[in-house]
Amino acid sequence: MSTSPSSTSSTSLSKPPAGKSSTPRRPRLPLTPWTVAAAAALAIVTAGTFTTLAGLLVGPLHAELGWSRGAIGVGSAVNMVVYGATAPFAAALMDRFGMRYVTTGALGLVGAGAVLTATAMTAAWQFALYWGVLVGLGTGASAMAFAATVTERWFVARRGLVTGLLTAASVVGQFVFLPVLSEVVGRYGWRAAALTLAGAAVLTAPLMWLTLRDHPAEVGQRPYGATEFVPRPTPVAGAGRRAVRVLFRAARTGPFWLLAATFAICGASTNGVMWTHFAPAAHDHGMPMTAAASLLALIGIFNVAGTVASGWLTDRRDARRLLAAYFAVRGLALLALPLLLTATVQPPLVAFVIVFGLLDVATVPPTIALCRAHFGHDAAIVFGWVNSAHQVGAGAVAFLGGAARDAFGSYDLVWVGTAALCATAALLSLATPGHRPAGVG
Template sequence: MRRHTSTLVVLVVTAVLVMGTRGSFGLFIGPWEELFDSGRASVSLISAIGFLVYGFGQPTAGRLLERWPTRYVIGLGLGLMALGLGGAAMSTAMWMAILSIGVVASFGTGLASLSALSYVAGELVESKGGLIFGLLTAGAAGGQVIVLPIATAALNVSLRASLLTLAALAVAGAVVVLIKVPPLPTREATIGTTPISTMFRERRFWLLLIPFFICGYTTTGMIETHLIPFALDHHVAQTAASAALATLAAFNVAGVLIAGVLTDRIDRGKMLGWIYLMRAATLLILPFVTNATGLFVFGALFGVADFSTVPPTTSLTQTVFRTGGWAVAIGIISAAHQIGSAMGAWVPGVILETTGSYSMAFVSGSIALLVAGYLSFLLRESTQVTKPVSV
């Protein structure tokens, strides 16, 4: 592990940048509504389409990482992020923002996503996988603590300044990745890959995928997109709302580090089940929050159970498909997460415009999390799938 320390540091910093940038998009909903003279549901389409494209990018990254040098895949992703953010800064119409953020930047984040970075780390370090995945996820969660204040400060200047600042950070990240990340042996050349049809016949694949879909609906979709607009609707100041989201991210870091350590020590299925149930209970608090204090309390509680699902989910996927193809498997599972995120970004906006409140959206998320918890308890840690066939 020590000989790969510098590479792991670069991967963690990349996770900070990529996920911190994605977590900042909620800041732009209000300015986009004003700029494009559109409602919440319409502007939410930017995030919704972005989540879908981001999801498509992750299995694409998995396949590319099995064939191409790592630095090129991750570097390309960061480059596309910069291009999309720069394009969004110049957008004067909704379709331009959808193309720039929803398609170009989002596909780039898919190529440099947490699942892609986790695959690279997992191939570098064979032992203490849970801890490594926890550190990467902590970087992703901590990205909001670092990137969100930068984006917020730049937003005080203008929307364009904020987007261009994030684009510049992505360019810097791409340069570092291209210089510092070493190539990995291609998975195809060593032990082959599991055909997708075989993955789909594996029961535990679905017991991982469906809860992770619900995970995306309730976290990066619903909360990261709508928490700040929800707070502003209750007359909480923009700076306080951003600080509450940063608080959520800070507790997120603590949660995923604990989850990373526990992933190597306890039953991962039961662990996932309890995390989802804790998140379900916490989400029910949000309809009763009407001020900044309540928002900070929610952020702390929800943060502990936010990204903490990622280390055990990633570790279980690696175990189930350890003989090959887990880069694609975690990419598909993560894509399901992003489809859920797309629904979580769009549906609450529709519910708000229909009912005048986010309450039904939060309740629906809590019910879905109960289902995710139940399915996770059905997971059994046993043998991996049958030996894969090269394709």
């Protein structure tokens, strides 16, 4: 999102429609960069709760409807791929129509998808449509590319920290509410859990409409850390075409493919394997689903600390080396997991949860920083495409993990294979150039 530094007064805002004043409109609620970040965090938390519920639905759908785990995994895979494919177009749409419109619409989509899943679904293909496509579209438009856009527009200083905080918000939605949702599934059924999330989305949407603004210039403010007033850039027409053009430009560079490959492995080793298959794998060893969900929630708690710390480190250290370290340790943890799963929660498994939690989403701030370094004002859209690779990796392992469980009766091969992928990602991270190549972005 490029901005023009040529003017330092509020009269240099983008041209308003005919007959309207160029004076910035004051919102009903006082807005600062930090309050906008807080509003964005609420939307990200809400959307994040949808991304891990699928892991709790595997058992109930298999038991009630008789679907195989592989068939259920197809729906989860569609959700993850659509989630990823939506992100770059959502970032471009935010440039065209603004974050408020896109985010409010996204929350409406996830609510509709959850309601249809709970009330109208009778076949596996409908799970792929309602949960896979509708929920995938909504969560993809209100997740990491959204966080990158907020950070880019509202902050000049502390970008790494803010990225970490907004990523942590996603983690809160993904993990911290899992025990509650698990309890709802156990007591009232999976449909009640889906409808509970739909209600949360419906309640959050109007709050986003009231509190989100597209750019600091709309409320007569400067981005945090800016020394001069920054006018709002003119809306960019042709959002879809722009997203594709940015992809074609980025795809001609080596850093894009290195970042996409490492982030695909990141998705495979988080969303794909842990968020989808950890709870069923623990249950295979005799652990109650509520206990497994509580462990995932504990991962989420440590995700918050790890992601915020990663954002702080990204402002100060080489992002490539950070990524390499994160992937190396994550791979070792996954390699050890088959030896740690038992019917009860033991200290070694808690140690795994702490380590994995600290590293789980810590890859996001350095990846966004590398996108910014290499692709400049197109960074949010490029990160959206990189995030698409993340979700392709996640979807592939979500499906293959379920298929492996059906074929071999165990998830052990899945953990070992994913650990090997993490070792590859560590090497690819070190191979990524640390500077912005001339002529890119």
